[in-house]
Amino acid sequence: MPRRLPLFATAARGTEELLAEELAELGAVRVRADRGGVRFLANLHEALRIALWSRIAMRLLWPLAEAEAHGAQGLYDAAHAVPWEEHLDPGATFAVEATLRDSEHTHSGFVALKIKDALVDRLRERRGERPDVDTRRPDVSIVAHLAGTRLSLSLDVAGAPLNQRGYRVRPTVAPLKETLAAAILHAVRYSGDEPLVDPMCGSGTLVIEAGLIAVRRAPNLHRRFGIERWPSLGPEARAILERLRAEARANERRAPFPIRGFDRSTEAVEAARANVRAARLEREVTLTTADATRPLPLGEVDHGLLVTNPPYGDRLTQGGQKGMKTFYFQLGERLGGLAGFRMAILSGNPAFEAAFHHRPLRRRPLWNGPIECTLLEYAPRAGRTPGDAPPHHGRSGSAAPRLSDPGLAPTEKPADVSPVRPEHRREEHRDQPRRSDGSPGDEPGDRDRDEPGEQ
Ligand SMILES: C[S@@+](CC[C@H](N)C(=O)[O-])C[C@H]1O[C@@H](n2cnc3c(N)ncnc32)[C@H](O)[C@@H]1O
Numbered sequence: 001m002p003r004r005l006p007l008f009a010t011a012a013r014g015t016e017e018l019l020a021e022e023l024a025e026l027g028a029v030r031v032r033a034d035r036g037g038v039r040f041l042a043n044l045h046e047a048l049r050i051a052l053w054s055r056i057a058m059r060l061l062w063p064l065a066e067a068e069a070h071g072a073q074g075l076y077d078a079a080h081a082v083p084w085e086e087h088l089d090p091g092a093t094f095a096v097e098a099t100l101r102d103s104e105h106t107h108s109g110f111v112a113l114k115i116k117d118a119l120v121d122r123l124r125e126r127r128g129e130r131p132d133v134d135t136r137r138p139d140v141s142i143v144a145h146l147a148g149t150r151l152s153l154s155l156d157v158a159g160a161p162l163n164q165r166g167y168r169v170r171p172t173v174a175p176l177k178e179t180l181a182a183a184i185l186h187a188v189r190y191s192g193d194e195p196l197v198d199p200m201c202g203s204g205t206l207v208i209e210a211g212l213i214a215v216r217r218a219p220n221l222h223r224r225f226g227i228e229r230w231p232s233l234g235p236e237a238r239a240i241l242e243r244l245r246a247e248a249r250a251n252e253r254r255a256p257f258p259i260r261g262f263d264r265s266t267e268a269v270e271a272a273r274a275n276v277r278a279a280r281l282e283r284e285v286t287l288t289t290a291d292a293t294r295p296l297p298l299g300e301v302d303h304g305l306l307v308t309n310p311p312y313g314d315r316l317t318q319g320g321q322k323g324m325k326t327f328y329f330q331l332g333e334r335l336g337g338l339a340g341f342r343m344a345i346l347s348g349n350p351a352f353e354a355a356f357h358h359r360p361l362r363r364r365p366l367w368n369g370p371i372e373c374t375l376l377e378y379a380p381r382a383g384r385t386p387g388d389a390p391p392h393h394g395r396s397g398s399a400a401p402r403l404s405d406p407g408l409a410p411t412e413k414p415a416d417v418s419p420v421r422p423e424h425r426r427e428e429h430r431d432q433p434r435r436s437d438g439s440p441g442d443e444p445g446d447r448d449r450d451e452p453g454e455q
Contacts, residue, residue, distance in 0.1 A: 005043070009057035012368075013036065018186050044237065058161050060156070065151075076115075079151075088231065094134070119131075139229040165279070188375075193256060214284060215255050262292065310347065311324075312324075343377070345376045353374070
């Protein structure tokens with residue numbers, strides 16, 4: 001890869017623009033967000049730097065060919081036309097992975113098989129010998145995508161999806177993909193220079209990705225890439241990566257602010273703890289069992305980013321959708337009342353926003369796998385803490401729910417809310433506009449709560 005070549009990084013639906021921003025920051029040129037990913041140009045050094053540092057990219061591909069492919073013969077012919085001998089020696093192993101969209105073929109395995117046959121035949125014709133297939137640890141991974149009759153064939157530079165960071169040793173139910181968690185943190189401009197809290201952390205993906213950002217660790221520092229085993233570029237890639245890895249190690253720092261994860265489930269907290277340990281972030285990330293609808297034991301953390309991915313609920317959830325609305329309402333009371341925290345919430349339940357009863361600053365559609373979600377961002381508010389009286393609920397037309405909504409009931413003030421220390425209040429109000437009497441003035445979060453918002 002001596003010159004700059006056209007590469008394609010895949011991304012979760014809705015994160016393409018975020019990935020494009022990240023790739024430009026990492027030195028890619030001619031960056032263009034496209035459906036399902038981002039096209040860009042990079043030379044070998046730049047591509048490897050991206051492989052090491054991209055937090056949002058799912059796969060890093062080098063597209064070799066794109067062609068019309070009708071029927072089984074069309075697949076074979078399109079694959080046979082690719083100069084595979086430039087990338088594969090007969091002694092090397094390879095694997096083909098195929099994905100289909102709107103295709104006449106129904107089995108991706110069949111498409112992969114046709115491409116494999118064409119590749120093997122071509123190498124035998126040109127070199128007199130064929131390479132072997134190794135689906136477990138191939139030297140060269142080939143990615144085929146068939147959209148309708150349009151076949152694209154690429155080499156997988158990273159060799160495997162980049163979200164496989166290696167720290168998920170104990171998954172829980174419905175974890176976020178590492179790359180989606182990183183995209184959320186990128187979207188809300190988390191740089192590691194403020195405290196971060198996830199009150200429903202599950203397996204800990206958000207707090208771990210935040211930890212990696214905070215310590216400035218390259219997310220893929222501890223993995224080997226497919227390109228390192230390529231017969232063509234392997235030796236050069238390994239030499240470059242040795243330098244890039246050394247630079248990345250020298251770049252690390254201690255996290256300057258605490259990162260806290262909470263979950264009601266002890267099992268989830270234990271899983272998150274194992275994952276945090278595997279990510280080597282025990283010093284940075286603290287995990288505690290706690291209920292997000294009760295006062296969180298935040299310790300000294302009194303400001304920062306609160307980011308979370310609450311349960312979406314489903315048909316089988318106890319209490320159904322009505323129960324979820326009540327839960328979201330309680331979260332709105334508790335989390336929305338925390339002074340000093342800006343909030344970013346990935347919600348996959350359309351009822352969340354109204355039930356949470358705060359008006360977001362921004363909404364961004366994102367897909368968590370097949371589930372359409374919204375990333376809601378809320379400005380920090382000051383002046384009221386979880387123990388104070390509940391906020392005034394919105395007038396009609398605002399995003400706030402009316403209390404007559406089915407499933408919504410005012411939560412009672414819990415008995416265990418501790419009073420806020422006066423010095424704590426002063427700290428919260430330090431940077432807020434003040435009225436002439438010295439009380440905190442309006443700030444966006446307060447106004448937003450009462451007034452109809454732009455929808
Ligand atoms: C969608 S999962 C979060 C997944 C997480 N982002 C991850 O990547 O693993 C929602 C989590 O919220 C937790 N949860 C539900 N109700 C809660 C409550 N009242 N307080 C704290 N955690 C709660 C569940 O135990 C679950 O782990």
